[in-house]
Amino acid sequence: MFDTAVTRMFGTRLPIVAGGLMWLSEATYVAAGARAGIMSYLTAASFPEPRALRAEIAKCRALADGHPFGVNVSMLPKLVPGDKVADTFALIADEGIRFVETSGRNPAPYLDQLKDAGITVLHKVPGVRYAVSAQTAGVDMVSIVGAECGGHPGLELIGSMVNQALAGRRLDIPYLIGGGIGCGSQIIGALASGASGVVIGTRFLVAEEIQAHDGYKQALISAGETDTELTMASVRNTVRTLRNETTRLVTELEASSPDIGIDDLLPLVSGKIGRKAYETGDVSHGLLSAGQALGFTDAIAPLAEIVRALEDEMQHALERLRQLQTTHGEQGDVRA
Incomplete structure (x- = not known):
């Protein structure tokens, strides 16, 4: 039904990516996303011991029933003593993982290593100017998260609608829009602006498969x-x-x-x-990442059910657009 750079690159049914969630993106949740027809990523930082990460990849592969999934590698903004990013990428390549989501700093130093392993790199940034830098470095796709997102929206706090319009003007590689996305009509809006898909985090936090109280x-x-x-x-x-x-x-x-x-x-x-x-289940303490898409979290439900609801909303949005169009004459003038 949808044919975008996202669905082609990842081999998914829908142009939706479930971004990596620290401590929460483990095999059960990620595999549920894969089976539902979206792209999803294990978070490597949640499994700091190599043996544990290998075991989680194996578990996810068994649960995903042959559907694609990837691994998120969140890199510290600055190199620190003992940084193990290169080792993590080597492990991912050894496991035959084809897709990586990176964030935190420019992945340029590791791109040769990843490309040699045949890995597709999606890099997450908090603004279009960082996306341009990532494009120059050679990533395959970027996800641009706006001020509405849970987690780290950057210092400039640029909104998602501005990001998606500017990205269409300044980028040549495919891009995703994130930040406050929790409704199918928003996905259609992003696609209409030129995005190849969206990245969603907060809306999926109430999925049954999320291993949380x-x-x-x-x-x-x-x-x-x-x-x-x-x-x-x-x-x-x-x-x-x-x-x-x-x-x-x-x-x-x-x-x-x-x-x-x-x-x-x-x-x-x-x-x-x-x-x-x-x-x-005590949410009174700690910094618990959540974005303005909390407005859409209405019930605990299987992830596949949440994805189906998004898909239905996408169809309704498309139908509204069709109803706005009326073609007249040989020139095909369109009136709204």
Whole structure:
């Protein structure tokens, strides 16, 4: 039904990519996405031991029933001692994985390694200017996430609609639009603007296959598009998360201490704190990535059911467009 660079490149049925979710994109969820006809990625950082990552890849391959999936590699913004990105890419190649999603810094130093292994690289960025740099470096596709996204929307906070219009003017490679995407009509809008698909995160957090406490998912369902908070701009690492006690404390600290550093914030924002919410359902503490697409999280459901709902909404949007068109005369004038 849809034939875009995304469906052709990945061999999927729909032009939808489920971006990697730290601690949550494991085999059960990723394989469910693969079977539903979308692209999905295991998060390598969730399995820091090589043996564990290999085991998760094997499990996902068994559950995916031959459908494509990939591995997300989130790279620190700066090289640090002991950086194992190259080793992770070597493991992924050895496992025969054909698709990688990268983020965090420009993947240019690793592209020769990935290309030699026949791996397709989708690089995630928070704005079109970074997408242009990634294109110059030689990635195959970019996903551009706008200010509405959960997680890291960048420092400039450019909205998704602006990103998708600018990307069509400035990019030659295929691109995805993300940030606040949770409805099928948005997907059609992105495709109409020239995108080859969309990337979705928050809308899928309430999927049954997400291995997290129901209390966490119910909190997302109860929340809406106004229930997120931007913090961490003081350390140039802006993050959008579910509003809670932690975001209140971090906001107060950032406002009161102009010279605050990451070491001052770490006791509040450590990933280990947020991970407990997935295990216990208590969402009062930790930075829990969530975007404005919370407005669309209405029920816990199988991922395939959520994807089908998006697909139905896409069809309705297309039908509305058809009804707006009326062709007259030999010149085919279109009136709306």
